[in-house]
Amino acid sequence: MFRRNTMLRTALLCGSLVASAAALAADVKPAVIYDLGGKFDKSFNEGVFNGATRFTKETGVAFRDLEIQNEAQREQVLRKFAKDGFSPIMTVGFAWETALKKVAPEFPNSKFGIIDDVVDLPNVQSIVFKEHEGSFVVGVIAAETSKTGKVGFVGGMDIPLISKFECGYAQGVKYASDGKGTVFANMTGTTPAAWNDPVKGGELAKSQIDRGADIVYAAAGSTGQGVLKAAADAGKLSIGVDSDQDYLFPGHVLTSMLKHVDVATYQSFLDAKNGTWKAGVQALGLKEGGVDYALDQYNEKLITPEVKAKADAAKADIIAGKIQVHDYMSDNKCPM
Amino acid sequence: MSAPLKPLPQWADVALIPLVNVAAAFLISGLVVLAIGENPLEAVQILITGALGDLEGVGFTLYYATSFIFTGLAVALCFHAGLFNIGVEGQAYIAGLGAALAALHLGFLPGYGLAVAAIVAAAVFGAAFAAIPGYLQAYRDSHIVITTIMFNYIASAIMGYLLVNVMRVPGQMNAETAQFPPNAWAPQFHVILAHFGVQWPVTPFNLSFLLALAAAWVVWLLIWRTRLGYEIRTVGANPTAAVYGGISPKRVVIVSTLLSGALAGGMAVNVILGEEHRLILEYTAGFGFVGIAVALMGRAHPVGIILAAILFGMLYQGGAELAFDKPKISRDMIVVIQGLVVLFAGALEHMFRRPVATLLARRTTQPPI
Numbered sequence: 001m002f003r004r005n006t007m008l009r010t011a012l013l014c015g016s017l018v019a020s021a022a023a024l025a026a027d028v029k030p031a032v033i034y035d036l037g038g039k040f041d042k043s044f045n046e047g048v049f050n051g052a053t054r055f056t057k058e059t060g061v062a063f064r065d066l067e068i069q070n071e072a073q074r075e076q077v078l079r080k081f082a083k084d085g086f087s088p089i090m091t092v093g094f095a096w097e098t099a100l101k102k103v104a105p106e107f108p109n110s111k112f113g114i115i116d117d118v119v120d121l122p123n124v125q126s127i128v129f130k131e132h133e134g135s136f137v138v139g140v141i142a143a144e145t146s147k148t149g150k151v152g153f154v155g156g157m158d159i160p161l162i163s164k165f166e167c168g169y170a171q172g173v174k175y176a177s178d179g180k181g182t183v184f185a186n187m188t189g190t191t192p193a194a195w196n197d198p199v200k201g202g203e204l205a206k207s208q209i210d211r212g213a214d215i216v217y218a219a220a221g222s223t224g225q226g227v228l229k230a231a232a233d234a235g236k237l238s239i240g241v242d243s244d245q246d247y248l249f250p251g252h253v254l255t256s257m258l259k260h261v262d263v264a265t266y267q268s269f270l271d272a273k274n275g276t277w278k279a280g281v282q283a284l285g286l287k288e289g290g291v292d293y294a295l296d297q298y299n300e301k302l303i304t305p306e307v308k309a310k311a312d313a314a315k316a317d318i319i320a321g322k323i324q325v326h327d328y329m330s331d332n333k334c335p336m
Numbered sequence: 337m338s339a340p341l342k343p344l345p346q347w348a349d350v351a352l353i354p355l356v357n358v359a360a361a362f363l364i365s366g367l368v369v370l371a372i373g374e375n376p377l378e379a380v381q382i383l384i385t386g387a388l389g390d391l392e393g394v395g396f397t398l399y400y401a402t403s404f405i406f407t408g409l410a411v412a413l414c415f416h417a418g419l420f421n422i423g424v425e426g427q428a429y430i431a432g433l434g435a436a437l438a439a440l441h442l443g444f445l446p447g448y449g450l451a452v453a454a455i456v457a458a459a460v461f462g463a464a465f466a467a468i469p470g471y472l473q474a475y476r477d478s479h480i481v482i483t484t485i486m487f488n489y490i491a492s493a494i495m496g497y498l499l500v501n502v503m504r505v506p507g508q509m510n511a512e513t514a515q516f517p518p519n520a521w522a523p524q525f526h527v528i529l530a531h532f533g534v535q536w537p538v539t540p541f542n543l544s545f546l547l548a549l550a551a552a553w554v555v556w557l558l559i560w561r562t563r564l565g566y567e568i569r570t571v572g573a574n575p576t577a578a579v580y581g582g583i584s585p586k587r588v589v590i591v592s593t594l595l596s597g598a599l600a601g602g603m604a605v606n607v608i609l610g611e612e613h614r615l616i617l618e619y620t621a622g623f624g625f626v627g628i629a630v631a632l633m634g635r636a637h638p639v640g641i642i643l644a645a646i647l648f649g650m651l652y653q654g655g656a657e658l659a660f661d662k663p664k665i666s667r668d669m670i671v672v673i674q675g676l677v678v679l680f681a682g683a684l685e686h687m688f689r690r691p692v693a694t695l696l697a698r699r700t701t702q703p704p705i
Contacts (some may be wrong), residue, residue: 192617
């Protein structure tokens with residue numbers, strides 16, 4: 001109610017031009033539907049939550065969110081949100097693809113969003129990230145920092161998306177070490193439980209460290225916290241993923257491969273509010289600021305100026321197109 | 337008081353005790369709802385109207401219930417043979433593979449012949465996967481509880497591998513198969529009713545429900561009206577005595593695990609053929625484990641199982657509505673309520689038995705049976 005009143009007042013004060021924008025704005029009723037992984041995973045879903053929260057803080061426009069319990073609910077909640085007039089509706093994760101393809105055409109006037117997959121419909125905004133580019137850069141940082149020339153990778157569930165992280169990382173390591181560096185790679189499991197198994201993640205990291213790895217990159221959701229802890233316990237370094245995880249074990253997390261789902265969500269909602277929301281694919285890479293490596297007060301001592309220079313050079317080369325990072329998902333193969 | 341209690345009349349055993357148990361579970365759940373600062377009565381109201389208040393709610397409730405009837409029956413059948421089949425989850429998962437393989441590769445079958453083939457394949461795959469723990473129990477004395485639990489992981493790993501590496505549509509991120517041809521689908525009620533000009537909201541509720549009811553009837557017939565059922569019950573009561581009666585416990589163990597796995601396959605029919613129309617990763621979503629609770633609550637009787645399955649269907653559907661209307665009550669709350677139902681209906685089922693029996697004994701001097 002408060003929101004409406006403010007809108008109304010703004011409209012009255014600022015005249016007809018703004019009034020039309022405000023009328024548009026009044027239609028914005030954003031919603032977020034998380035994937036089965038749940039809202040507070042300290043990584044992917046939580047990033048979306050943070051972006052939506054930032055939007056609410058800055059604009060005063062509240063958003064609704066929901067965690068689903070099983071597959072059958074996907075279409076059900078999408079229809080329910082759409083019927084209740086929510087728009088844009090942001091769905092988190094590629095698992096929403098099929099449900100969205102079915103429901104979005106039923107509500108041509110509602111706006112939908114999906115993260116990590118492409119749904120080619122006139123009222124759907126598809127947001128995908130070039131994780132291989134960000135992983136390449138952290139691979140460069142790992143290879144430049146490693147003393148043993150051996151680095152590790154612990155993935156979550158064995159799916160192409162995670163292989164995309166792994167492949168980008170391996171390419172970065174090989175690039176920076178002139179093909180000499182070794183990458184140990186393990187996946188935690190083949191089921192979604194692999195996203196939430198910090199104990200096994202820790203064991204995999206330990207085994208890689210035993211084989212000589214001194215830096216381990218975790219792309220494994222909550223499982224990654226076990227990887228980060230195992231590396232810290234062994235006095236080695238780790239690399240976090242999705243959100244900035246440098247603060248988790250200060251001095252032991254070398255950097256994090258940032259995937260800015262928060263920024264993407266925030267931007268999408270803001271665009272909807274401003275009437276500039278567009279359907280179609282947004283592929284966010286290093287160039288668009290969709291992925292990046294983290295540098296803050298927790299890891300600034302770990303990344304030497306030389307390493308930083310190398311990383312930034314690699315980043316600039318990728319942006320300029322001088323380095324082509326192979327995307328595993330383009331052909332389900334890794335040239336490494 | 338110290339005299340041995342007379343056995344409870346059957347109606348009290350099948351209906352009253354579960355009802356008291358559920359009431360206790362809801363009472364405790366109400367306290368939890370109160371603790372997080374919501375009105376429990378309002379929560380119950382949303383839950384019930386969400387589950388049964390409109391046709392859409394009813395459709396979803398019965399859709400979930402269909403899965404629970406199948407998994408509940410699968411668990412119950414083994415109960416009667418004295419076996420605790422914890423592997424319904426994995427058996428249903430592998431059954432989904434059978435249904436998908438048939439639906440995708442037997443497309444030459446005419447009309448609904450394809451759907452029938454897919455249903456049979458689901459049952460066969462479920463049974464085959466249950467057969468291994470059954471064999472190990474019967475001939476190798478490996479305890480079925482342990483083996484079936486472990487087989488859930490094997491199922492999960494196999495399906496993960498197949499869906500990710502073999503059956504996935506190339507270039508697609510989701511680990512799932514292509515969509516089945518429409519004549520492999522179990523028809524949904526809203527589609528059928530539309531043919532007769534009746535409007536029914538879009539829900540996954542499909543003809544598998546009738547199949548589930550038929551399965552419940554067949555299980556009842558089997559357990560209480562056939563020689564095999566008699567053998568199953570005898571082995572369940574006392575395997576040593578069964579041998580003296582000329583019954584082979586090994587055979588009974590194998591047969592009942594096979595049937596149990598086939599029943600678990602019914603869940604694949606409901607979810608894979610009835611709603612998703614493609615095989616997806618982790619489609620079972622813990623419904624196999626809920627089947628254990630359903631069987632316990634339904635006291636391993638098909639009628640009890642149907643009622644318990646509908647109750648759990650209400651919890652799932654009403655719970656979703658509750659989470660939708662009350663953002664404070666998350667999906668985890670529904671798990672808490674389910675957990676309490678399992679606790680009271682399963683682990684503590686004898687808690688109210690004595691008081692209820694005493695109460696009834698006081699009222700009736702001549703108890704029936």
